[in-house]
Amino acid sequence: QVQLVQSGAEVKKPGASVxxxxxxxxxxxxxxxxxxxxxxxxxxxxxxxWISAYNGNTNYAQKLQGRVTMTTDTSTSTAYMELRSLxxxxxxxxxxxxVEEPLLDYWGQGTLVTVSS
Amino acid sequence: xxELTQPPSVSVSPGQTARITCSGDALPKxxxxxxxxxxxxxxxxxxxEDSKRPSGIPERFxxxxxxxxxxxxxxGAQVEDEADYYCYSTDSSGNHLFGGGTKLTVL
Numbered sequence: 001q002v003q004l005v006q007s008g009a010e011v012k013k014p015g016a017s018v019x020x021x022x023x024x025x026x027x028x029x030x031x032x033x034x035x036x037x038x039x040x041x042x043x044x045x046x047x048x049x050w051i052s053a054y055n056g057n058t059n060y061a062q063k064l065q066g067r068v069t070m071t072t073d074t075s076t077s078t079a080y081m082e083l084r085s086l087x088x089x090x091x092x093x094x095x096x097x098x099v100e101e102p103l104l105d106y107w108g109q110g111t112l113v114t115v116s117s
Numbered sequence: 118x119x120e121l122t123q124p125p126s127v128s129v130s131p132g133q134t135a136r137i138t139c140s141g142d143a144l145p146k147x148x149x150x151x152x153x154x155x156x157x158x159x160x161x162x163x164x165x166e167d168s169k170r171p172s173g174i175p176e177r178f179x180x181x182x183x184x185x186x187x188x189x190x191x192x193g194a195q196v197e198d199e200a201d202y203y204c205y206s207t208d209s210s211g212n213h214l215f216g217g218g219t220k221l222t223v224l
Contacts, residue, residue: 035213037160045152045160045203045215059211095159102207103150105171107159 002026004096004108011114012086019082020111022096029072030054033099034079036070038092039110046092050099051079086115119143119208121216128222135191137219139204142185149187150205151180153198154218160203164189191221199223 007021022034035050049060051070058070069082079096094111097104121141129135139149149167152160162171164180167187177192187206191198204216 037215044218045154045205047205047213047215050213062212102148102205102213103162103165104152104205105162105165107161110159
């Protein structure tokens with residue numbers, strides 16, 4: 001069965017960076033992409049971008065351009081999302097999801113990132 | 118910028134039909150997708166490509182789209198259907214976005 005298992009919760013100071021991982025299993029990793037979606041406390045879902053696990057092509061949300069980098073390691077079927085220059089409003093649960101563009105069909109369990117001084 | 122607009126809340130009694138709408142200018146040309154999110158859990162896909170239901174999703178969930186509006190219908194809503202529901206789509210520029218979400222109350 002398809003599973004996406006994310007790394008654990010993080011606490012970061014403003015200005016720092018965070019890197020969240022998402023390990024996939026149960027399917028051929030390079031046949032799909034991985035999308036990242038975040039959800040601030042009590043708020044709705046926000047699409048951050050996606051990466052093709054086949055060729056590494058990316059498409060980032062305009063508001064995050066320059067601060068976010070998505071990568072994959074096909075040898076371990078793992079996707080990564082790095083967010084830099086963290087601010088308090090980056091505090092959120094970050095989800096990865098399998099993508100058959102644009103469909104997000106399977107989701108990880110979520111990773112809470114807290115940005116606080 | 119492109120937006121998908123949903124009502125903040127919908128309330129029905131158990132066994133009634135719940136309809137949640139999603140309005141967006143690109144919907145005549147782009148598919149709508151619907152996700153259910155229960156408190157503290159990751160979203161779950163309930164409808165894809167306007168009206169298709171993934172395996173394992175109860176038949177009471179259905180979707181439709183006409184013009185600039187997509188609709189998620191839950192026929193005979195159950196207490197366990199109480200959740201937040203999000204529509205999701207794209208626009209012609211490659212932007213992907215979610216609607217603001219609709220809180221469904223069944224009581």
